[in-house]
Amino acid sequence: MQIKDFLGTIVLDKNAYDVGKVSNVEFDPATGKMDEITLTLQKNLFSKDELVISFDDIATIGAYVILNKEIPKEEVEEVDAETVEVEIDDE
Template identity: 65%
Template structure:
């Protein structure tokens, strides 16, 4: 798989929940190894957030990128959701 095919791939957590899409890839220029991947999390049509994960957090790469972690999103109170700026906390849980 070429890197340009990898960017934009849909990312699923270990429970097959859609997390977001691959936005950027950081790699070590000396070794060529991918170190960090930036995901764009889709919160709603007007709001997005980003999450950095380690390449080691990926279980498989194919039609989807599947993580070996569970990603949960905890939204703020309903009053804040109605405002223009929405805050989302992202929690990564290891097994």
């Protein structure tokens, strides 16, 4: 996996709760290994906060990044999509 493919990956906590997307990766300059990732948390439509996660808190990396810890819902507020019903007249 290339780093450009990793950026934007959805991050789930250990309970499979969507906590955000990978927005940055920090590497240890001495070893070249991934040190931490930064997540962009979408709090609401116009506000985005960030959360830094240590590499030790990552369980797996694949189609999703899955953490081995729970992120409290107070830190991450998922934006709920509204369902809009539309009636169409056939006249």
